[in-house]
Amino acid sequence: MKARTKYQHQVVAANERLLPLTERQQTWAFRHTVEHFAFRTPSGQTTCLDCGHRWNGTKAKHCRCPKCGARLKLEDTLRRKADSRSYFSVITVQDGLQVQRVFRLDVSYHKGRPAQTVAREVIRYWINENGKTAVTALRRTMGYYRDSFSYWSDLELRNDNMDYRYIADCYVYPNYTAIPKLRRNGLKGSFADIAPQQLMKALLTDNRVETILKSGRKKDLKHFIDxxxxxxxxxxxxxxxxxxxxxxxxxxxxxxxxxxxxxxxxxxxxxxxxxxxxxxxxxxxxxxxxxxxxxxxxxxxxxxxxxxNEARFRELKGKFLGLEFTDGTIIVRVLDSVVAYYEEGSALHHCVGECEYYLKPDTLVFSARIENKRVETVELSLETFKVLQSRGLCNRNTEYHDRIVELVQKNVGLIRKRMAA
Incomplete structure (x- = not known):
């Protein structure tokens, strides 16, 4: 991608003047960003994969190498080789621009030999004092993995994307330098697991971020930036x-x-x-x-x-409205409106209203009450003239269940007359 704007030309010029990664930075990355292993054989011989030292008698899950002092994770295995990989960042300033340099660290372990490390720079995020960003990075190849870089390509201007941002959210070398405006806005100490390029850009463009950072609430700030x-x-x-x-x-x-x-x-x-x-x-x-x-x-x-649906309900059930019968104690009457269906369902905690029983053309629904207190809701088939269901509070049967069903069945003749009318 060719530089087109004044800012991009400035980035390209600064991109060529960055110094290589120092040995101290690479050593820090090896010590703090990858796991360190010791392989233990069934005989008890333990080998530090960092320096190759061997000793006997270690039984814990973690230990320290007696020679190099590295804290190691023990694995019981006969393997002789292992690999590890991580990403880390170095934050620095070049030509008045803030830059986050992202490196991929590959570590090869072999029993009896010191670990071999290779660090390759893959991405550079550039930010000026106004929060404007640019990316120089290796070319990415087609593939499923985010880190499918073409290592033979050059660190050139690229379009930013989710994969670059994801990889750049990584470990940060603690000794970094910042442009004056970032220092003024409160950037110091650790990044507290906040993606460096996101924090620096937000700090240069949003005074609310500056306020939160200066109050020392980095955990809160991480949430707001994410x-x-x-x-x-x-x-x-x-x-x-x-x-x-x-x-x-x-x-x-x-x-x-x-x-x-x-x-x-x-x-x-x-x-x-x-x-x-x-x-x-x-x-x-x-x-x-x-x-x-x-x-x-x-x-x-x-x-x-x-x-x-009230009009549709009255068209379906209009000839039955006002119908009721009693045995002297229980009164059974037709639910005469859509609202009545919802009130019945709400009172007895069942779904006669929500399930739109009022629109069923081949059934008729009654409310069975004693002294105007709802007891059960009865559904009668208009095809077979049999009670399909009679439900009390929370769909349970009450002590009056059989009596209510019998009362409805005895008065089927009244319902037939209404249908024939």
Missing amino acids: HPQDLDFCWPSYKIVLRRNYRITDMGIWVDYLRMLDRCGKDLHNAHYVCPADLHAEHDKYQEKVRIIREQEKRKEQMKRAME
Whole structure:
């Protein structure tokens, strides 16, 4: 990709002047970014794969090499070779530009020999003081793996993509240099598992990031950089958190809690809500409230849809409306409106309304009551004139079940007359 803009030409020029990786940087990467192994044979002979030293008598899962002092992970095996790989970054300044240099470290282990390391530079992220970025990197080949680089290609200008950003989120060499504006905006110390290029760009373009970083809340900042939409939503509330010096124990839970507060119409500028004494308890409390609100909204939507079906219901069931009969104690009457179906289902906790029984053309639904208290809901077939089901509270049968079914069956003649009318 050829340089076209003034900034790209500046990057290309600086790209040629970067110094090679130092031995100290490569040694740090070997010590801190890959696993270190010791192979143990059945006889108990243990070999450090870092330096090749051998000794006997180690029984723990981890140990230190008596010769080089490396902390090793023990494996019981007869293997003689192993490989390891990692990515690490070196942060530096070149020609007034901030640059993140990403290296791939390949380590080859062989019993009895010192480990062999090879570090290849694969990506460079360039950032100027205005937060403008550019990428110089090796060419990627077609393939399933993210790190399918063409190592014979040159570090040239490339279009940024998800694969480069994913790989650049890696270990960072602790001794780094930064441009004056980044130092002024608070960049110092570790990157706290935040992708370096994302943090540096955000720090140069968003003063909210500067505020959070200078307050020492790097864990909170990591969440906001990984979820920028959360920062936009939460910022007014988060300023209250900073002023109150409130410590958020779980950022994901806190953000979800704020969204539920907003759903419930609470004031997100009120410290009483924003800084709860027990975050998890309040989260669970408002989760239940949101569930109730959603159920109410769902019911309203169902009722709205049901009212649109009222005319269809009256066309199907109009000749039966007002029908009722009794044995002196139990009164059985036809449900005479769509709303009545939903009220019946809500009272007895079953689905006669939600499942739209009012639109079934070949059944008739009754409410069986004693002294106007709902007891069971009865569905009768208009084809066989038999009771299909009779359900009480939570779909259970009541002590009056058989009596209700018998009462309905005795009055089938009244239903037949209504149909013939």
